[in-house]
Amino acid sequence: MDKADPFIRARGIGKHFGGVTALADVDMDIREGEVLALLGDNGAGKSTFVKVLAGAHQQNEGVLEVAGRSVVFASPQDAAGSGIATIFQELALSDNLTVTENIFLGRELTTKVAGFPILRRAEMRRRAIALLQELEAHIPDPDRPVAGLSGGQRQAVAICRALNINARLVIMDEPTAALAVAETRKVLTLVRRLAERGCAVVLISHNIADVMAVADRMIVFRRGRKIAETTRPDTHAEELVSFITGAHPSLRVLEQAH
Ligand SMILES: Nc1ncnc2c1ncn2[C@@H]1O[C@H](COP(=O)(O)OP(=O)(O)OP(=O)(O)O)[C@@H](O)[C@H]1O
Ligand SMILES: [Mg+2]
Incomplete structure (x- = not known):
């Protein structure tokens, strides 16, 4: 893969x-280190x-290339194997498991003792704490069940899980829809941190202010x-709204054609 190639x-x-x-x-390029908003x-x-990107649906038409190779994902596990992690709004965390257990769910570290796999709990705990610290996520106790966490803390755990599989693209579908203002701000900060770490982030949001705050690029x-593609310096909130509602003058020809 050429450095200039999109992921x-x-x-x-x-x-x-x-x-x-x-x-x-739909044509789309997604690059590492950028936050791309879908509106x-x-x-x-x-x-x-x-x-489709996450392997939960297969497209009926078109070609998907990941890191320069054409792929057809049979499952989300398949997509995860290519470095694509998805955090859906209805977060797939297990309430009764701890923060650490959720971060390692399905990818537990084990050693074999007399032929039996033994969980490497201390090491998983250490790595969970390191990931949480790296994201500056304020979660006091990785041994607590996630049931007691706030919406924003749960997002942080889900993001740690994505980092733990070395995701190169993290997809977030309306991560802040159910969150209060302060929690939303924390999640948006985490989104920027992911991009700074070199991850590509795709963020779906109906909140134009959130999008203007974190996205480098926007696709409507x-x-x-796909009816519009722009970047943060080239647009403003009202223009994005007019694309979404179909009121933007450039869309009249398109609307007639379809
Ligand atoms: N599993 C499905 N079976 C049948 N139709 C579906 C399915 N998933 C999505 N659709 C349809 O495909 C279209 C696009 O839906 P999609 O969920 O992608 O919209 P969206 O942009 O995510 O909307 P929202 O902002 O409401 O989440 C809609 O007409 C929807 O009804
Ligand atoms: Mg949706």
């Missing part, structure tokens, strides 16, 4: 559910697109199509 290169991605076209002809009205196709979906 993800999607071309002509289409996805249908029966008669519904959820995605049509669009309800049902625009944002979640469907990231589910409408009715399954």
Whole structure:
């Protein structure tokens, strides 16, 4: 992979559910170290697109390249193996397990003793603490079950899990939708830290202020199509809203064509 190559290169991605076209002809490049926001009205196709990236859906049309290689992911595990981690809004944390156990869920460190796998608890705990510190996530006790954590702390645990699989792309689908102002700010700080570490971050959000605060680049979906692509210095909140609602003058021709 050339250094200038994007980590993800999607071309002509289409996805249908029966008669519904959820995605049509979507092209997208995603680079490491950038925060890319996906915007669009309800049902625009944002979640469907990231589910294709994450191996939860297979596209019906188009080509997906990861690190310069064409891929078809059969499952989210497959996508994780290529360094793509997804944090969905309905967070897949296990409430009754501790912070450390959640970070290592499905990837526990073990040693064999007399042929039996033994969990390396102390080492997992140390690594969990190091990850939490690196993100400056304020979680006092990695031995506590996650059930007692706030929404923002749960996001931090999910981000640590993504870092623990050495994700090169972290996808977050509406991570702050249910969070209060202070918690939202913490999660947005974590998003920037991920990008600074060289991760690509895809952030889906309906909150334009959040997007303007953290995203380097913005892509707007409408009715399954990518209708606008811009960068933070080149746009402003009102323009993004007009793309989302379809009121932007540049969209009139497009709307007539489809
Ligand atoms: N599993 C599915 N089966 C059938 N139709 C689906 C399925 N998933 C999504 N769709 C349809 O595909 C379209 C795009 O949905 P998607 O969930 O990607 O939208 P979205 O942009 O994420 O919206 P929101 O902002 O409301 O989350 C919608 O018309 C939706 O009804
Ligand atoms: Mg969605």
